Amino acid sequence: MSLTAQDPATAPLLQVRDLSVRLGPVAAVTDLSFDVHRGEFLGIVGESGSGKSVTAKAILGLLPHSADIRGSVKLEGEELLGASAETMRGIRGNRIGLVFQDALAALDPVYTIGDQLVEALRAHTDISKRAARKVAADLLGEVKIPKPAERLDSYPHQLSGGQRQRIIIAAALIAEPDLIIADEPTTALDVTVQKQVLDLLAEVCQRRGASVMLVTHDLGVVAQTCDRVATFYGGLLVEEADVFTLFDGPRHPYTSALLRSVPRLGQDTPFQAIPGSPAQIYIGLYACPFAPRCEHAEAVCTAGVPPEFREGERRHRCVRVGRGEL
Template structure:
C-alpha cells in the first residue's frame, strides 16, 4: 500500500479549557481527496489550520501530524516555512480578510511566486496571468492591476485559489473554496482542481458544508460534530448508507418551504428606475478614464411590503452592486425610492434618519464585523446611533432578543468575532441588522458561509421574521436552491443587465432564456465535476 502523504493521529486542539477538536485521526494518500464535513463550529476549519500551525498562540496541540514523514506538531519555524506555500497550499474561507487591500491582485500572486520560486518580475507576471486565466478571472491582462475591492466576492475567491496553486503543492487544503462562487463557476473550479490532481498527483483536504460538492469531488469523507469524527469512509458508502444519526440528519437537511406572497394591495416599499452603477477604468501614468465597468446597467425593480425579490446570476453579474446602490452605499445614477423617500438627491445627513429602516447583511461576515468589538458592542452599536433614548438595560434586552432570534446563546456577548466559526459570524451579522427592526433588508449572500442545516434554519428564520414584521427583502444569492425557498419574485442578471424577471415559481418551472436555463441546470441537475453549463470537459481540457 502507498504510504499516506498526510497522516493525522489523535489530534486534540484546545483553546483554554474548551477543546475544539478531540482525538481526530485520518490519512490522505497522494492524489486523493478527503472531505471534512459538518456543521459550523464542528471543528473542520480548526483541524485544517492545525496542519500548517496557523492557529492563534493560545491554542494547544497534542497528537501527531506527519506530512510525507515530517512531523509538524512541535516543528520549528524553519520547517514550517518550507512547508507553507511550497509543499502545502491553502485556500482560506474568507478571501477579503486574506487579501491585502493595499496591493493589486497581480502583485500579491507575483509576491508568492517570487518568495517561493525566485521568479523575476517578467516571469512572475507571465505566470500570474496564466493562473488568473486558469481560475476563470475574465480579461486577466486588464484585471492584473485591480485591487481586491474592485472584484466580486467570487472573483476574490478565485484569486485566492490562484495563489494557493501557484507553487504546485503536493497537498492543497481547501477551506470552503467554493463558498462565494455561483453554481456554474463552482463546476469550473471543481473541474480545475480535479485536472490539477490528475496532472500533478496533488492531494486535497477539502472542507465544505455543501454536501453536493463533496459527492462530486471527494474520494473519502470524514463527518465531524462537536470536534470529533463520528463517521468516515468512501464517499458513496457514507452518502448511500450512513450509519451515524448525525450523518443521516446532515444529509437530510436542505432549505425548504414556500416564499411568502405579499397581499394584493400591499404598498410598494422599494423601487428603482434605470439604475446604473459604472466603475471607471483608469490607465496610464495620469490614470485617465479609458472606459467603464458597467456593473449595473439600466435595471428597473420594485419590491412590495412583505415581499422577497431574489437576485441571481454569476459572480460579477452586478448582484451585490445593485444591492449596495439601493442603500446608497456606492454611487449610482437613476431613480431610487425607499419607503416612499427618493434617496438619490439626499445628503448623507438627510439620509441618516432612513438608515434605521433599511439595513444590510454583507456577504463576508468576517470583513464586516470589527475584530476589536465584542458581540454585544457589534449588535448594540446601531441602537446607540438610531435609538439613543433607550437605557442600557433596554439595549441589552434588545441585543439578547436579537441573538436568540438567530440561534445564538446570549452568553456569547462578551466574545469576539475571531472566536466564532464562519457560520456563527454570519448569524451575528444578521442579528446586527434585525436589532434595529428595519422595514427593508438587503441580504447579500446571507447563507453563503453556512452549512446546509444552518442554511435551512436561517431561511426559516428570515421567513418567520418577514411574516411577523412584514419585512421587504432584496435577497442576493448564487445558491438557487436557497432562493427557491424564499423568493416570491426573481430577476436574473448577467453583465449588469436583467435578462429575465418574473414570479420565481414561473422562472424555476419554465425559464425563458438560455442563460437562466444554464444556471438552473448547474444548480439542480448535479452535473459531474467535468461538466460545465451542460458541456462535458475532457480530462485534459484547458479550463
C-alpha cells in the first residue's frame, strides 16, 4: 500500500485491489487486482466461467446480497465496496456506463426508444422534453442509427439486435461517464454486426475520452481496440500486459493456449481447442487453477496459488515461468 496520498490527476480511474468474491460454495474471483487509467481501453478475456462477469458486477454493485465480497474497488479514489445501494445507483447512472449483452432486457418493451432516452436525459439534466428529444436524436445519429428522428418513435422490438445494442451504447453515453463497462456486449449478435457495434463502441468512447473495460471472448477485437489485456482463468487474473506485448509473446501457458485457439487471419493453421474443460472453483483456490489442463504442470503448481510475478509493466501468475523454467 502506498504511503503517500494518490494524486487525483495520475491516480487510476478505477483501482481494483485484492478482490475476492464467493457465491455460495463457488470462489468466483480470487485476489484480483488491476487498474483502468483515464482514456484507456482494458480488455478482459478468458473462457466462460472465469469470473469476468462477476468482476464487472462486483465493481458495479450488482452482485446478489448473499455474495461474500472482499477487497477494494475505488473509482477516482472513492471506495465502492460497501457503498449504499443508492450511491451505487448514482455511480451506475452517472459515472460508469453499462453495456451488457442483452439489449432487449435492458430496454423497456412498452415504451418507445425516444421516451426511454428522453426520460434518461431528463433524469440527468434539467431540460425540456422537446430539447431532450433533439439531444436523443443526436445521440442516435452519433451511434449511427439511420433516420434517428424517426427511430425515436420505434419500440425496441421493431429494431434489429444491432440497432438495439447501439441504442444501449447511446443510453450509456447520456451521463457522459468516465468509464464504460461493456460485458460481452455483442455476443447475441451475428458476427458482422458484432464487429460494427464494437467498432462503434470504441469510436464513441475514444471521441469522448472515456475509459473502457471490455469483457469479450473476441481476441481480434481486443487486438484492434484495447491498450492492455488481462487474461482470467478460474477466477484468477493470470496475465496482464499491454496488447502488443501480450499478443507478441504471452508468458502464461493459459494465455498461450488461448491465443493458439484462435485461427489467425490469412493463415491456414487450424483452430486449436484447449483440451479439458474450464475450471469451476469450489470452496477456495489452493493451487494454479489451470494445472489440470496445463501441459507444463508439476508438483510446484499445486503447492499453492501461484503468486504474482512482475516483469516490468507486465505480470503473470505462473510459478514455472516465474522461476525461469519455461
